[in-house]
Amino acid sequence: xxxxxxxxxxxxxxxxxxxxxxxxxxxxxxxxxxxxxxxxxxxxxxxxxxxxxxxxxxxxxxxxxxxxxxxxxxxxxxxxxxxxxxxxxxxxxxxxxxxxxxxxxxxxxx
Amino acid sequence: xxxxxxxxxxxxxxxxxxxxxxxxxxxxxxxxxxxxxxxxxxxxxxxxxxxxxxxxxxxxxxxxxxxxxxxxxxxxxxxxxxxxxxxxxxxxxxxxxxxxxxxxxxxxxxxxxxxxxxxxxxxxxxxxxxxxxxxxxxxxxxxxxxxxxxxxxxxxxxxxxxxxxxxxxxxxxxxxxxxxxxxxxxxxxxxxxxxxxxxxxxxxxxxxxxxxxxxxxxxxxxxxxxxxxxxxxxxxxxxxxxxxxxxxxxxxxxxxxxxxxxxxxxxxxxxxxxxxxxxxxxxxxxxxxxxxxxxxxxxxxxxxxxxxxxxxxxxxxxxxxxxxxxxxxxxxxxxxxxxxxxxxxxxxxxxxxxxxxxxxxxxxxxxxxxxxxxxxxxxxxxxxxxxxxxxxxxxxxxxxxxxxxxxxxxxxxxxxxxxxxxxxxxxxxxxxxxxxxxxxxxxxxxxxxxxxxxxxxxxxxxxxxxxxxxxxxxxxxxxxxxxxxxxxxxxxxxxxxxxxxxxxxxxxxx
Numbered sequence: 001x002x003x004x005x006x007x008x009x010x011x012x013x014x015x016x017x018x019x020x021x022x023x024x025x026x027x028x029x030x031x032x033x034x035x036x037x038x039x040x041x042x043x044x045x046x047x048x049x050x051x052x053x054x055x056x057x058x059x060x061x062x063x064x065x066x067x068x069x070x071x072x073x074x075x076x077x078x079x080x081x082x083x084x085x086x087x088x089x090x091x092x093x094x095x096x097x098x099x100x101x102x103x104x105x106x107x108x109x110x
Numbered sequence: 111x112x113x114x115x116x117x118x119x120x121x122x123x124x125x126x127x128x129x130x131x132x133x134x135x136x137x138x139x140x141x142x143x144x145x146x147x148x149x150x151x152x153x154x155x156x157x158x159x160x161x162x163x164x165x166x167x168x169x170x171x172x173x174x175x176x177x178x179x180x181x182x183x184x185x186x187x188x189x190x191x192x193x194x195x196x197x198x199x200x201x202x203x204x205x206x207x208x209x210x211x212x213x214x215x216x217x218x219x220x221x222x223x224x225x226x227x228x229x230x231x232x233x234x235x236x237x238x239x240x241x242x243x244x245x246x247x248x249x250x251x252x253x254x255x256x257x258x259x260x261x262x263x264x265x266x267x268x269x270x271x272x273x274x275x276x277x278x279x280x281x282x283x284x285x286x287x288x289x290x291x292x293x294x295x296x297x298x299x300x301x302x303x304x305x306x307x308x309x310x311x312x313x314x315x316x317x318x319x320x321x322x323x324x325x326x327x328x329x330x331x332x333x334x335x336x337x338x339x340x341x342x343x344x345x346x347x348x349x350x351x352x353x354x355x356x357x358x359x360x361x362x363x364x365x366x367x368x369x370x371x372x373x374x375x376x377x378x379x380x381x382x383x384x385x386x387x388x389x390x391x392x393x394x395x396x397x398x399x400x401x402x403x404x405x406x407x408x409x410x411x412x413x414x415x416x417x418x419x420x421x422x423x424x425x426x427x428x429x430x431x432x433x434x435x436x437x438x439x440x441x442x443x444x445x446x447x448x449x450x451x452x453x454x455x456x457x458x459x460x461x462x463x464x465x466x467x468x469x470x471x472x473x474x475x476x477x478x479x480x481x482x483x484x485x486x487x488x489x490x491x492x493x494x495x496x497x498x499x500x501x502x503x504x505x506x507x508x509x510x511x512x513x514x515x516x517x518x519x520x521x522x523x524x525x526x527x528x529x530x531x532x533x534x535x536x537x538x539x540x541x542x543x544x545x546x547x548x549x550x551x552x553x554x555x556x557x558x559x560x561x562x563x564x565x566x567x568x569x570x571x572x573x574x575x576x577x578x579x580x581x582x583x584x585x586x587x588x589x590x591x592x593x594x595x596x597x598x599x600x601x602x603x604x605x606x607x608x609x610x611x612x613x614x615x616x617x618x619x620x
Binding site: 014015058059060062063064065066069082083086092094095106107108109110 | 141290291294295298304305306307308309311312315316319320323348349350352353354355357358385421547549550583584586587591600601
């Protein structure tokens, strides 16, 4: 599969995840978000940016607890919950937010 | 309610067997694995030219190796007892999801190439050539079986469809037709150590975060040790326990149990996965390779006991196969298996399920609980298929049903079982087991959950149940995802040790 952004074509897998992590930029994220029917707000970007930073350090998306704690610190404790993350990304923060962040899909019994 | 592109079954509170709808699930197919995924675990990357020859030879090999498979191919009398027992048939109404039909996909090919009548008079005995269409149909319907073995409970001959599905998948893999979800994960286990692909540093970061959380929550410094040489217990748990909600709540529960009982324990970055997807694809080589990581970790760390966390098929593999696979328990004959047998403490069951450990501590009064801490919960228990029908616990008949329920009743005041035909050995699969917990099979997963959802609905209505406990990472992930389709809250799904975690008393002075 492929994704077209600003006249350029980017390779994605069967489920729409970017194949080359280096391809990612904010414009691509916006297009991916539209496909996921997510209206990106500042808080969405906070999550996406944290995911990318964490991935950069650890080569994996953060565990849900790690993510909620980090978001709670940035956006206030009432937003540091998986419930809030599901409000932002209804299909699940791990899979849906990773897709928009251009990261590989976490696999396993999740 | 979640938005779906398919019709979500309507719940009635009891199971209704649907009228047959031909090809109702014909459009549901999981993504096949690409060549790099296949090759990474030793399978061909694409269909070879002589695939038919290879597949039939593989089938012959399996028939010779597994006498059960030979018996299952011959013994079926088409009595129909299994036809209404599969959750995927009940949910989809596709007759090819009737267990006998799933078996017959292979049986008719078996007859064609391995029986006298089928070789010479194929039409008379319903024998069929292995064509490309048949192969594709195998892929489709062998990946619509969660290998839960419910049908085998009702088969008068004891035919186990799961074993036929496993053989089917093994033959498919031998000609390069693998499933992306399962085989990609197997590659990750070999490369990184767990299904999620959590590298050691991420694991350590996650665990130190949990230590902070639990201390902030309870005021007690509960540890989550990793790679500690000389610890008594090595805990092998699904990697989802590190990563996901509600799984992590049970991991916190195990840590609190070890803390309160004063048992030294450790996790391992080398063996950071309990799940063993080798079983899902019927590959003994993969099964063994995944399990060997655990032996290596146990030997290197010098532990005396191996305990398995809440993971359904992991417990089946551990309970039923670890002895000969790696030497946890008697049976393994190679040098390292014997070394491990000597190292492990024979005063304890090897391996032990975390529920056995907790139950024993509760019985002896070695850990104490405040049951009222769970008073806001009205609880039911979902028996996970691989625990229910593929293992035991506590060395007593039905221990795998009794022990988790006794733990729940020890740590909480409100417990109600679901309808008797839907629990214990007759339990319905969650709908996501056996390698089907993948997003591309969401329709199948939602529909396959229907019988369990009907039974849940009944206890929700009759008893106000607001929490369904289970002891399997797949069940937890699957239910969390699908219950919203049926109008339930995802937060009502959790682990048995999540309940233990809420009730356990950590301060010895209280």
